[in-house]
Amino acid sequence: MSKPHLDHLSKDAQLLPVLQSVEPYLLQERHNICLRLCASIMSQQLSTKVADVIFKRFLDLFGGNEPDARQILDTPFDTLRGIGLSNAKVGYVQNVARYMLENKTDDETIRQMNNDEVIEFLTQIKGVGRWTVEMLLMFTLGREDVFAIDDLGIQQAMARVYNLDMANKKEFRRQMLEISSAWAPYRTYACFYLWKFKDNK
Numbered sequence: 001m002s003k004p005h006l007d008h009l010s011k012d013a014q015l016l017p018v019l020q021s022v023e024p025y026l027l028q029e030r031h032n033i034c035l036r037l038c039a040s041i042m043s044q045q046l047s048t049k050v051a052d053v054i055f056k057r058f059l060d061l062f063g064g065n066e067p068d069a070r071q072i073l074d075t076p077f078d079t080l081r082g083i084g085l086s087n088a089k090v091g092y093v094q095n096v097a098r099y100m101l102e103n104k105t106d107d108e109t110i111r112q113m114n115n116d117e118v119i120e121f122l123t124q125i126k127g128v129g130r131w132t133v134e135m136l137l138m139f140t141l142g143r144e145d146v147f148a149i150d151d152l153g154i155q156q157a158m159a160r161v162y163n164l165d166m167a168n169k170k171e172f173r174r175q176m177l178e179i180s181s182a183w184a185p186y187r188t189y190a191c192f193y194l195w196k197f198k199d200n201k
Contacts, residue, residue, distance in 0.1 A: 003024060003026070004186075005144065005186035005189040006019060006024065006189075008183075008186050009183060009186055009189060009190055009193070011182070012179075012182060012183065014161055014162055015161065015183075015190065015193070018157075018161060018193050018194060018197045019193055021197060021200065022193045022196040022197055022200070023196075025189065025192050025193070025196075027138070027139075027142040027143075027144060027188060027189070028142055029140070029141060029142040030139070030140045030142075031107060032066050032068070032107070033107050033110050033136065033140055033141070034068065034069045034072070034096060034097060034100045034105075035066050035067065035068075035072070036136055036139075036140040037096050037122065037128065037132070037136055037140075038058075038072060038093045038096050038097070039055050039058075040132050040135055040136060041089055041092045041093055041096065041127060041128070041132065042054055042055060042058065042085060042089060042093065043055070044089070044132070053084075054083055054084045054085065057083035057084065058080075058083055061075060061079065061083065069096075069097040069098075069100040069101050070097075070101060072093065072094070072096075072097040073094060073097040073098055073101060077090055077094075080093065080094075088127070089127075091126075091127065092125075092126065092127025092128070093127075095125050095126050095127050095128075096125055096127070096128065099124070099125045110122075110141070111141065115137055115143055115145070115146060118133060118136070118137060118141070119133045119134070119137075122136070130150065131148060131150050131151060134146050134148045134151075135148070137188075138188045138191070138192075143188060144185060144186055144187075144188050144189065145184055145185040145186060145187050145188060146187060146188045146191070147177075147180045147183075147187040147188075147190075147191065148191055149173060149176055149177065149180075151191070153194070153195050153198050154176075154191055154194055154195070155172070155176070156198060157194035157195065157197055157198040158176055158179065158194065159172075160198075161194070161197070162175070162179060164176070
C-alpha cells in the first residue's frame with residue numbers, strides 16, 4: 001500500500017536513508033485527551049520504563065480503568081503522591097483536570113481546534129508547555145503536520161542526518177525550520193522516523 005507521507009518525505013535525499021531504516025508508521029487518534037495530557041506530565045524527565053510503571057499505578061487507583069477529569073480531580077493529593085509523583089507533578093495533573101472541568105472541555109471540543117488553537121488553549125494550564133501539547137497533537141490527536149523543534153531527540157537526529165552544528169543555537173533553529181518546511185504537510189511523520197532512527201543508533 002502506498003503511503004503518501006513516505007512518497008512525499010522520500011523527496012528529501014538526506015532523509016531517505018532514515019525512512020528506509022525504520023519500520024513504516026501510521027498515526028492513530030486516541031480518546032480521553034485529559035488523561036493523555038496528565039500522562040504526558042507524569043512522564044516528563046523520566047525514562048519510558050519508569051513512566052510506564054507510574055502510569056500503571058495511576059490506572060490501578062481506578063481499578064485499571066481510564067478515569068475522567070472529575071475522577072482525577074477528586075483523587076486526594078497524598079494518594080497521587082503515593083504512586084511516585086512529585087508535589088509539582090501532582091499539582092500539574094490536578095491543574096489539567098480542573099481546567100478541563102471549568103472550561104467544560106471534552107475530546108470533541110479540542111478536536112475541532114486547529115494545531116495553534118490547541119497549543120494556545122492548553123498552554124494556559126500551569127505545568128503544560130508547548131512541547132507537551134505538541135506530543136498530544138501528534139500521538140493523541142493524530143495530527144500529521146507538527147514539528148517539535150524544541151525536542152532534544154529531534155535536534156540530535158537532525159544534527160547527525162544533515163551535519164548541522166548545534167553550537168550556534170539561533171542558526172541551528174533556522175536551519176531546522178528551513179529543512180522541515182519541505183516536509184509539510186507530514187512533519188509529524190518525519191519527527192517519528194527521526195526519533196526511531198536515533199533510538200536504533
